[in-house]
Amino acid sequence: MSHLLHLDASARRESFSRALSAMFAQTWRAADPEGGYTYRDLAADPVPHIDEAWTDLCYYVLAEGITDIGRYHEAVRTPAQAKAWAITEPLIAELEAADVVLIGTPMYNFSVPSVLKAWIDQVTFPKMSLKGRSFVVAGARGGAYGPGTPREPFDYEERYLRDFFLGHFNVEDVTFVHAELTNALIDPGLAGLRDKHEQSYDDALGLAAELAGKLAGR
Template identity: 55%
Template structure:
Protein backbone atom coordinates (compact mmCIF):
# COMPACT_ATOMS: atom_id res chain seq x y z
CA UNK A 1 0.00 0.00 0.00
CA UNK A 2 1.25 3.53 -0.73
CA UNK A 3 2.50 5.72 2.11
CA UNK A 4 2.42 9.50 2.28
CA UNK A 5 4.55 11.63 4.60
CA UNK A 6 3.20 15.17 4.95
CA UNK A 7 5.31 17.96 6.48
CA UNK A 8 4.19 21.51 7.27
CA UNK A 9 6.70 24.30 7.88
CA UNK A 10 4.65 27.49 7.97
CA UNK A 11 4.64 29.56 11.16
CA UNK A 12 1.00 30.48 10.42
CA UNK A 13 -1.78 28.01 11.23
CA UNK A 14 -3.98 29.39 8.44
CA UNK A 15 -1.28 29.72 5.78
CA UNK A 16 -1.70 29.16 2.07
CA UNK A 17 0.87 26.37 2.06
CA UNK A 18 -1.08 24.55 4.76
CA UNK A 19 -4.27 25.05 2.75
CA UNK A 20 -2.64 23.42 -0.27
CA UNK A 21 -1.46 20.57 1.94
CA UNK A 22 -4.97 19.87 3.21
CA UNK A 23 -6.28 19.84 -0.36
CA UNK A 24 -3.53 17.51 -1.52
CA UNK A 25 -4.10 15.06 1.33
CA UNK A 26 -7.87 15.02 0.78
CA UNK A 27 -7.46 14.20 -2.92
CA UNK A 28 -4.66 11.70 -2.25
CA UNK A 29 -6.75 9.81 0.31
CA UNK A 30 -9.66 9.71 -2.12
CA UNK A 31 -7.40 8.31 -4.86
CA UNK A 32 -5.63 5.88 -2.48
CA UNK A 33 -8.16 4.82 0.18
CA UNK A 34 -5.85 2.01 1.30
CA UNK A 35 -2.90 4.39 1.72
CA UNK A 36 -1.04 5.13 4.95
CA UNK A 37 -0.82 8.80 5.96
CA UNK A 38 1.77 10.26 8.34
CA UNK A 39 1.81 13.93 9.35
CA UNK A 40 4.44 16.06 11.05
CA UNK A 41 4.07 19.75 11.89
CA UNK A 42 7.64 21.06 12.01
CA UNK A 43 6.53 24.23 13.83
CA UNK A 44 4.19 22.77 16.46
CA UNK A 45 6.58 19.84 17.01
CA UNK A 46 10.00 21.26 16.10
CA UNK A 47 12.93 19.05 15.22
CA UNK A 48 16.00 19.29 17.43
CA UNK A 49 18.70 21.37 15.70
CA UNK A 50 21.90 19.56 14.85
CA UNK A 51 24.79 19.78 17.28
CA UNK A 52 28.31 18.40 17.50
CA UNK A 53 27.05 14.90 18.32
CA UNK A 54 24.83 14.90 15.22
CA UNK A 55 27.77 16.00 13.05
CA UNK A 56 29.89 13.19 14.52
CA UNK A 57 27.10 10.77 13.69
CA UNK A 58 27.39 11.65 10.00
CA UNK A 59 31.17 11.38 10.12
CA UNK A 60 31.07 7.96 11.75
CA UNK A 61 28.49 6.71 9.27
CA UNK A 62 30.91 7.55 6.45
CA UNK A 63 33.96 6.10 8.18
CA UNK A 64 32.12 2.84 8.89
CA UNK A 65 30.53 2.45 5.47
CA UNK A 66 26.98 2.61 6.84
CA UNK A 67 24.25 2.10 4.24
CA UNK A 68 21.08 1.40 6.22
CA UNK A 69 19.34 1.87 9.56
CA UNK A 70 20.57 -1.40 11.06
CA UNK A 71 24.20 -0.59 10.38
CA UNK A 72 23.68 2.90 11.80
CA UNK A 73 22.19 1.36 14.95
CA UNK A 74 25.46 -0.48 15.54
CA UNK A 75 27.62 2.61 14.98
CA UNK A 76 25.43 4.77 17.22
CA UNK A 77 25.85 2.59 20.32
CA UNK A 78 28.73 4.82 21.42
CA UNK A 79 27.52 6.98 24.35
CA UNK A 80 28.43 10.24 22.63
CA UNK A 81 26.29 9.30 19.60
CA UNK A 82 23.30 7.54 21.15
CA UNK A 83 21.34 10.71 21.95
CA UNK A 84 21.86 12.20 18.52
CA UNK A 85 20.72 8.98 16.86
CA UNK A 86 17.66 8.73 19.12
CA UNK A 87 16.57 12.19 17.91
CA UNK A 88 17.31 11.34 14.28
CA UNK A 89 16.20 7.76 13.71
CA UNK A 90 12.39 8.25 13.98
CA UNK A 91 12.51 11.03 11.38
CA UNK A 92 14.51 8.91 8.95
CA UNK A 93 12.19 5.95 9.52
CA UNK A 94 9.21 8.11 8.53
CA UNK A 95 11.00 9.35 5.44
CA UNK A 96 12.21 5.93 4.27
CA UNK A 97 8.76 4.40 4.78
CA UNK A 98 7.11 6.99 2.54
CA UNK A 99 6.53 6.56 -1.17
CA UNK A 100 5.41 10.18 -1.45
CA UNK A 101 6.73 13.18 0.48
CA UNK A 102 4.57 16.31 0.56
CA UNK A 103 6.03 19.49 2.03
CA UNK A 104 3.97 22.60 2.67
CA UNK A 105 6.38 25.51 2.94
CA UNK A 106 6.23 29.28 2.67
CA UNK A 107 9.07 31.31 1.27
CA UNK A 108 10.79 33.22 4.07
CA UNK A 109 13.52 35.67 3.07
CA UNK A 110 13.74 34.13 -0.41
CA UNK A 111 14.23 30.54 0.79
CA UNK A 112 12.79 27.84 3.08
CA UNK A 113 11.85 28.42 6.75
CA UNK A 114 14.24 27.43 9.49
CA UNK A 115 11.84 24.71 10.66
CA UNK A 116 12.17 22.88 7.34
CA UNK A 117 15.91 23.44 7.09
CA UNK A 118 16.36 22.01 10.58
CA UNK A 119 14.47 18.85 9.56
CA UNK A 120 16.65 18.55 6.45
CA UNK A 121 19.83 18.95 8.48
CA UNK A 122 18.68 16.35 10.98
CA UNK A 123 17.62 13.59 8.54
CA UNK A 124 20.39 13.93 5.98
CA UNK A 125 23.11 11.31 6.28
CA UNK A 126 25.58 10.28 3.54
CA UNK A 127 23.78 6.98 2.94
CA UNK A 128 20.19 8.30 2.90
CA UNK A 129 18.52 6.72 -0.17
CA UNK A 130 15.55 8.57 -1.67
CA UNK A 131 15.72 7.21 -5.23
CA UNK A 132 12.35 5.94 -6.43
CA UNK A 133 10.31 8.21 -4.19
CA UNK A 134 8.13 11.14 -5.25
CA UNK A 135 8.03 14.57 -3.64
CA UNK A 136 5.59 17.46 -4.02
CA UNK A 137 6.50 20.90 -2.70
CA UNK A 138 3.49 23.08 -1.92
CA UNK A 139 4.83 26.60 -1.72
CA UNK A 140 3.37 29.98 -0.79
CA UNK A 141 5.21 33.19 -1.62
CA UNK A 142 4.31 36.72 -0.62
CA UNK A 143 5.56 38.12 -3.92
CA UNK A 144 5.98 36.85 -7.47
CA UNK A 145 9.11 34.87 -8.35
CA UNK A 146 8.09 32.93 -11.44
CA UNK A 147 9.83 33.02 -14.84
CA UNK A 148 10.01 36.51 -16.27
CA UNK A 149 9.14 38.33 -13.05
CA UNK A 150 11.45 41.06 -11.73
CA UNK A 151 12.35 38.94 -8.69
CA UNK A 152 12.89 35.64 -10.48
CA UNK A 153 16.58 35.70 -9.58
CA UNK A 154 15.71 36.05 -5.87
CA UNK A 155 14.07 32.63 -5.73
CA UNK A 156 16.42 30.56 -3.59
CA UNK A 157 13.61 28.27 -2.48
CA UNK A 158 12.92 26.07 -5.49
CA UNK A 159 16.54 25.83 -6.74
CA UNK A 160 17.72 24.94 -3.23
CA UNK A 161 15.15 22.17 -2.79
CA UNK A 162 15.80 20.81 -6.28
CA UNK A 163 19.53 20.61 -5.55
CA UNK A 164 18.97 19.02 -2.14
CA UNK A 165 16.68 16.24 -3.34
CA UNK A 166 18.63 15.52 -6.52
CA UNK A 167 21.80 14.86 -4.50
CA UNK A 168 19.84 12.28 -2.50
CA UNK A 169 18.63 10.60 -5.68
CA UNK A 170 15.04 11.86 -5.67
CA UNK A 171 14.27 12.97 -9.21
CA UNK A 172 10.44 12.86 -9.23
CA UNK A 173 9.96 16.31 -7.74
CA UNK A 174 7.04 18.64 -8.42
CA UNK A 175 6.49 22.24 -7.29
CA UNK A 176 3.15 23.98 -6.83
CA UNK A 177 3.44 27.69 -6.07
CA UNK A 178 0.78 30.09 -4.82
CA UNK A 179 2.21 33.53 -5.48
CA UNK A 180 1.50 37.08 -4.32
CA UNK A 181 -0.16 35.90 -1.10
CA UNK A 182 0.64 39.29 0.46
CA UNK A 183 -1.78 40.86 -2.01
CA UNK A 184 -4.62 39.44 0.06
CA UNK A 185 -3.60 41.40 3.18
CA UNK A 186 -1.27 44.26 2.23
CA UNK A 187 -2.96 47.38 0.82
CA UNK A 188 0.01 48.42 -1.35
CA UNK A 189 -0.29 45.09 -3.21
CA UNK A 190 -4.09 45.21 -3.56
CA UNK A 191 -3.85 45.72 -7.32
CA UNK A 192 -2.39 42.23 -7.60
CA UNK A 193 -5.23 40.44 -5.82
CA UNK A 194 -6.67 39.10 -9.06
CA UNK A 195 -3.27 37.70 -9.98
CA UNK A 196 -2.97 36.06 -6.57
CA UNK A 197 -6.46 34.54 -6.79
CA UNK A 198 -5.68 33.15 -10.24
CA UNK A 199 -2.41 31.70 -8.95
CA UNK A 200 -4.21 30.14 -5.98
CA UNK A 201 -6.87 28.60 -8.22
CA UNK A 202 -4.26 27.16 -10.57
CA UNK A 203 -2.34 25.74 -7.63
CA UNK A 204 -5.41 23.97 -6.25
CA UNK A 205 -6.17 22.47 -9.66
CA UNK A 206 -2.61 21.21 -9.93
CA UNK A 207 -2.71 19.75 -6.45
CA UNK A 208 -5.74 17.66 -7.41
CA UNK A 209 -4.00 16.32 -10.52
CA UNK A 210 -0.75 15.54 -8.70
CA UNK A 211 -2.50 13.77 -5.83
CA UNK A 212 -4.01 11.30 -8.28
CA UNK A 213 -0.74 10.85 -10.21
CA UNK A 214 1.74 10.01 -7.48
CA UNK A 215 2.74 6.31 -7.29
CA UNK A 216 0.11 3.96 -5.95
CA UNK A 217 2.57 1.19 -5.06
CA UNK A 218 5.74 1.05 -3.04
CA UNK A 219 8.74 1.19 -5.42
CA UNK A 220 10.87 -1.94 -5.53
CA UNK A 221 14.07 -1.65 -3.50
Protein backbone atom coordinates (compact mmCIF):
# COMPACT_ATOMS: atom_id res chain seq x y z
CA MET A 1 0.00 0.00 0.00
CA SER A 2 1.48 3.34 -1.03
CA HIS A 3 1.44 6.49 1.08
CA LEU A 4 1.20 10.15 0.06
CA LEU A 5 2.57 12.96 2.23
CA HIS A 6 0.91 16.23 1.17
CA LEU A 7 2.32 19.59 2.30
CA ASP A 8 1.01 23.09 1.54
CA ALA A 9 3.08 26.21 2.17
CA SER A 10 1.12 29.11 0.69
CA ALA A 11 0.11 31.90 3.05
CA ARG A 12 -3.08 32.31 1.00
CA ARG A 13 -6.04 30.04 1.66
CA GLU A 14 -7.23 30.38 -1.95
CA SER A 15 -4.04 29.97 -3.95
CA PHE A 16 -2.93 28.42 -7.21
CA SER A 17 -0.33 26.21 -5.55
CA ARG A 18 -2.98 24.84 -3.17
CA ALA A 19 -5.33 24.21 -6.09
CA LEU A 20 -2.61 22.33 -7.99
CA SER A 21 -1.59 20.21 -5.01
CA ALA A 22 -5.28 19.50 -4.29
CA MET A 23 -5.76 18.31 -7.88
CA PHE A 24 -2.81 15.94 -7.52
CA ALA A 25 -3.96 14.65 -4.12
CA GLN A 26 -7.57 14.12 -5.19
CA THR A 27 -6.55 12.26 -8.33
CA TRP A 28 -3.99 10.18 -6.44
CA ARG A 29 -6.47 9.20 -3.73
CA ALA A 30 -9.16 8.34 -6.27
CA ALA A 31 -6.73 6.12 -8.18
CA ASP A 32 -5.45 4.46 -4.98
CA PRO A 33 -8.30 4.55 -2.44
CA GLU A 34 -6.54 2.05 -0.17
CA GLY A 35 -3.36 4.12 -0.04
CA GLY A 36 -2.29 6.10 3.00
CA TYR A 37 -2.58 9.88 3.08
CA THR A 38 -1.08 12.47 5.44
CA TYR A 39 -1.72 16.20 5.11
CA ARG A 40 0.16 19.04 6.78
CA ASP A 41 -0.57 22.74 6.25
CA LEU A 42 2.73 24.45 6.97
CA ALA A 43 1.19 27.92 6.79
CA ALA A 44 -1.75 27.30 9.11
CA ASP A 45 0.31 25.17 11.51
CA PRO A 46 3.97 26.14 10.99
CA VAL A 47 6.73 24.03 12.43
CA PRO A 48 9.24 25.90 14.62
CA HIS A 49 12.62 26.89 13.33
CA ILE A 50 15.47 24.68 14.49
CA ASP A 51 17.34 25.80 17.60
CA GLU A 52 20.71 25.10 19.22
CA ALA A 53 19.45 21.86 20.78
CA TRP A 54 18.48 20.60 17.34
CA THR A 55 21.95 21.37 16.00
CA ASP A 56 23.39 19.34 18.88
CA LEU A 57 21.29 16.37 17.71
CA CYS A 58 22.55 16.91 14.19
CA TYR A 59 26.19 17.07 15.28
CA TYR A 60 25.85 13.86 17.29
CA VAL A 61 24.30 12.01 14.34
CA LEU A 62 27.16 13.21 12.14
CA ALA A 63 29.92 12.46 14.66
CA GLU A 64 28.60 8.96 15.35
CA GLY A 65 28.15 8.18 11.67
CA ILE A 66 24.45 7.37 12.10
CA THR A 67 22.76 6.94 8.73
CA ASP A 68 19.76 4.88 9.84
CA ILE A 69 16.77 7.19 10.38
CA GLY A 70 15.49 4.79 13.02
CA ARG A 71 18.55 5.54 15.18
CA TYR A 72 18.34 9.33 15.26
CA HIS A 73 16.67 9.18 18.66
CA GLU A 74 19.98 7.96 20.10
CA ALA A 75 21.26 11.53 19.83
CA VAL A 76 18.94 12.74 22.60
CA ARG A 77 20.92 13.25 25.81
CA THR A 78 19.54 16.40 27.48
CA PRO A 79 16.07 17.82 28.25
CA ALA A 80 16.57 20.54 25.63
CA GLN A 81 17.46 17.94 23.01
CA ALA A 82 14.44 15.86 24.03
CA LYS A 83 12.24 18.91 23.46
CA ALA A 84 13.80 19.49 20.04
CA TRP A 85 13.41 15.81 19.13
CA ALA A 86 9.74 15.87 20.13
CA ILE A 87 9.18 18.41 17.34
CA THR A 88 11.31 16.67 14.76
CA GLU A 89 10.35 13.03 15.35
CA PRO A 90 6.75 13.14 14.03
CA LEU A 91 7.83 15.14 10.99
CA ILE A 92 10.51 12.60 10.10
CA ALA A 93 8.09 9.74 10.74
CA GLU A 94 5.65 11.26 8.23
CA LEU A 95 8.42 11.70 5.68
CA GLU A 96 9.83 8.21 6.16
CA ALA A 97 6.37 6.65 5.78
CA ALA A 98 5.76 8.36 2.43
CA ASP A 99 6.30 6.85 -0.98
CA VAL A 100 5.34 10.12 -2.67
CA VAL A 101 5.93 13.58 -1.19
CA LEU A 102 3.73 16.34 -2.62
CA ILE A 103 4.65 19.95 -1.89
CA GLY A 104 2.32 22.77 -2.83
CA THR A 105 4.30 25.99 -2.69
CA PRO A 106 4.35 29.42 -4.28
CA MET A 107 7.52 31.26 -5.18
CA TYR A 108 8.16 34.03 -2.67
CA ASN A 109 10.91 36.52 -3.51
CA PHE A 110 12.55 34.15 -6.01
CA SER A 111 12.65 31.26 -3.50
CA VAL A 112 10.50 29.17 -1.13
CA PRO A 113 8.30 30.38 1.75
CA SER A 114 10.03 30.42 5.13
CA VAL A 115 7.53 27.89 6.50
CA LEU A 116 8.68 25.34 3.92
CA LYS A 117 12.34 26.05 4.68
CA ALA A 118 11.62 25.54 8.40
CA TRP A 119 10.11 22.12 7.65
CA ILE A 120 13.08 21.17 5.46
CA ASP A 121 15.49 22.14 8.24
CA GLN A 122 13.58 20.11 10.84
CA VAL A 123 13.56 16.88 8.81
CA THR A 124 17.12 17.03 7.46
CA PHE A 125 20.01 15.20 9.08
CA PRO A 126 23.52 14.48 7.73
CA LYS A 127 23.85 11.81 5.04
CA MET A 128 20.11 11.16 5.15
CA SER A 129 18.84 9.20 2.14
CA LEU A 130 15.26 9.09 0.87
CA LYS A 131 16.20 7.29 -2.32
CA GLY A 132 13.30 5.50 -3.99
CA ARG A 133 10.71 8.11 -3.09
CA SER A 134 9.12 10.50 -5.56
CA PHE A 135 8.84 14.23 -4.89
CA VAL A 136 6.31 16.43 -6.67
CA VAL A 137 6.34 20.21 -6.32
CA ALA A 138 3.13 21.98 -7.35
CA GLY A 139 4.06 25.62 -7.61
CA ALA A 140 2.79 29.05 -8.61
CA ARG A 141 4.76 32.10 -9.66
CA GLY A 142 3.69 35.69 -10.20
CA GLY A 143 5.84 36.00 -13.31
CA ALA A 144 7.32 33.72 -15.96
CA TYR A 145 10.49 31.86 -15.02
CA GLY A 146 10.54 29.05 -17.57
CA PRO A 147 13.42 28.17 -19.89
CA GLY A 148 14.37 31.04 -22.16
CA THR A 149 12.50 33.73 -20.22
CA PRO A 150 14.33 36.85 -18.99
CA ARG A 151 13.66 35.84 -15.38
CA GLU A 152 14.89 32.26 -15.69
CA PRO A 153 18.19 33.10 -13.91
CA PHE A 154 16.23 34.35 -10.89
CA ASP A 155 14.42 31.08 -10.27
CA TYR A 156 16.06 30.02 -7.03
CA GLU A 157 12.96 28.09 -5.97
CA GLU A 158 13.08 25.15 -8.36
CA ARG A 159 16.87 25.17 -8.52
CA TYR A 160 17.17 25.03 -4.73
CA LEU A 161 14.57 22.30 -4.23
CA ARG A 162 15.82 20.12 -7.08
CA ASP A 163 19.44 20.41 -6.02
CA PHE A 164 18.61 19.82 -2.36
CA PHE A 165 16.42 16.76 -2.90
CA LEU A 166 19.04 15.20 -5.15
CA GLY A 167 22.17 16.43 -3.42
CA HIS A 168 21.12 15.71 0.15
CA PHE A 169 18.22 13.25 0.10
CA ASN A 170 19.56 11.34 -2.92
CA VAL A 171 16.14 11.61 -4.59
CA GLU A 172 16.31 11.47 -8.38
CA ASP A 173 12.56 11.46 -9.10
CA VAL A 174 11.58 15.12 -8.64
CA THR A 175 8.90 16.71 -10.82
CA PHE A 176 7.82 20.35 -10.89
CA VAL A 177 4.36 21.50 -11.99
CA HIS A 178 4.12 25.30 -12.27
CA ALA A 179 1.32 27.78 -12.89
CA GLU A 180 3.01 30.97 -14.04
CA LEU A 181 2.08 34.63 -14.51
CA THR A 182 -0.46 34.64 -11.68
CA ASN A 183 0.18 38.37 -11.19
CA ALA A 184 -1.33 38.98 -14.62
CA LEU A 185 -4.72 38.75 -12.90
CA ILE A 186 -4.03 41.76 -10.67
CA ASP A 187 -1.17 43.78 -12.19
CA PRO A 188 -2.41 46.15 -14.93
CA GLY A 189 1.05 46.06 -16.47
CA LEU A 190 0.70 42.31 -17.06
CA ALA A 191 -2.94 42.34 -18.20
CA GLY A 192 -1.92 41.43 -21.74
CA LEU A 193 -0.48 38.15 -20.45
CA ARG A 194 -3.65 36.84 -18.80
CA ASP A 195 -4.30 34.39 -21.62
CA LYS A 196 -0.82 32.96 -21.15
CA HIS A 197 -1.44 32.62 -17.41
CA GLU A 198 -4.74 30.83 -17.97
CA GLN A 199 -3.08 28.44 -20.42
CA SER A 200 -0.24 27.82 -17.97
CA TYR A 201 -2.70 27.11 -15.16
CA ASP A 202 -4.83 24.77 -17.28
CA ASP A 203 -1.74 22.90 -18.44
CA ALA A 204 -0.50 22.61 -14.85
CA LEU A 205 -3.81 21.20 -13.61
CA GLY A 206 -3.76 18.62 -16.38
CA LEU A 207 -0.16 17.67 -15.68
CA ALA A 208 -0.84 17.38 -11.93
CA ALA A 209 -3.72 14.98 -12.57
CA GLU A 210 -1.74 12.97 -15.12
CA LEU A 211 1.25 12.67 -12.83
CA ALA A 212 -0.90 11.63 -9.88
CA GLY A 213 -2.43 8.85 -11.92
CA LYS A 214 1.00 7.54 -12.83
CA LEU A 215 2.39 7.64 -9.29
CA ALA A 216 -0.66 6.26 -7.49
CA GLY A 217 -0.26 2.75 -6.15
CA ARG A 218 3.50 2.62 -6.64
